[in-house]
Amino acid sequence: AQRVTQPEKLLSVFKGAPVELKCNYSYSGSPELFWYVQYSRQRLQLLLRHISRESIKGFTADLNKGETSFHLKKPFAQEEDSAMYYCALSTGTASKLTFGTGTRLQVTL
Amino acid sequence: SQTIHQWPATLVQPVGSPLSLECTVEGTSNPNLYWYRQAAGRGLQLLFYSVGIGQISSEVPQNLSASRPQDRQFILSSKKLLLSDSGFYLCAWNPDRGHEQFFGPGTRLTVL
Numbered sequence: 001a002q003r004v005t006q007p008e009k010l011l012s013v014f015k016g017a018p019v020e021l022k023c024n025y026s027y028s029g030s031p032e033l034f035w036y037v038q039y040s041r042q043r044l045q046l047l048l049r050h051i052s053r054e055s056i057k058g059f060t061a062d063l064n065k066g067e068t069s070f071h072l073k074k075p076f077a078q079e080e081d082s083a084m085y086y087c088a089l090s091t092g093t094a095s096k097l098t099f100g101t102g103t104r105l106q107v108t109l
Numbered sequence: 110s111q112t113i114h115q116w117p118a119t120l121v122q123p124v125g126s127p128l129s130l131e132c133t134v135e136g137t138s139n140p141n142l143y144w145y146r147q148a149a150g151r152g153l154q155l156l157f158y159s160v161g162i163g164q165i166s167s168e169v170p171q172n173l174s175a176s177r178p179q180d181r182q183f184i185l186s187s188k189k190l191l192l193s194d195s196g197f198y199l200c201a202w203n204p205d206r207g208h209e210q211f212f213g214p215g216t217r218l219t220v221l
Binding site for chain 2: 004043044045046086094095097098100102
């Protein structure tokens with residue numbers, strides 16, 4: 001069965017410092033991976049997906065099939081990046097999502 | 110544009126009471142619909158999904174059931190709530206396979 005692991009519950013960084021939120025997955029098929037974000041008092045929303053290979057709000061994530069990882073990175077953290085981040089794996093014809101347990105990013109001055 | 114609604118926003122129910130949470134989507138047709146639960150200290154767990162009216166797939170055995178009486182309506186139910194049913198319930202939709210899922214505002218359920 002598929003699984004998504006986010007080893008850090010909380011990641012605290014200073015403003016301007018680099019950020020890396022770790023995500024590892026386990027899936028026998030071809031993975032479709034996403035990062036979702038939930039800002040305070042807002043809905044869970046898509047941040048980026050590996051297929052699009054975009055940089056959103058300065059964040060990037062590269063799928064590494066050899067290491068089965070999809071880590072989220074940003075070179076310089078901003079206060080507004082503080083939020084809950086979830087890595088998710090889409091599987092099956094109904095695009096079901098398997099989520100990790102989430103990492104809370106806290107950016108301090 | 111498409112929107113997704115959930116109600117109620119919060120609910121406090123006694124153990125053994127029934128449950129009905131509703132989710133509706135506007136501005137689209139034949140969406141895939143999903144129910145997730147987020148329990149304290151845990152990630153989001155997929156409970157049910159539906160690819161069409163009357164088509165429900167269950168992901169985990171539990172005390173809950175789901176129904177899709179109309180194309181854009183998805184209902185989560187229980188006949189008798191357990192304490193372990195407490196959590197944050199999220200409804201989501203996507204237009205087709207491979208698209209991102211769009212989430213509703215969620216319902217916080219507390220079972221006492």
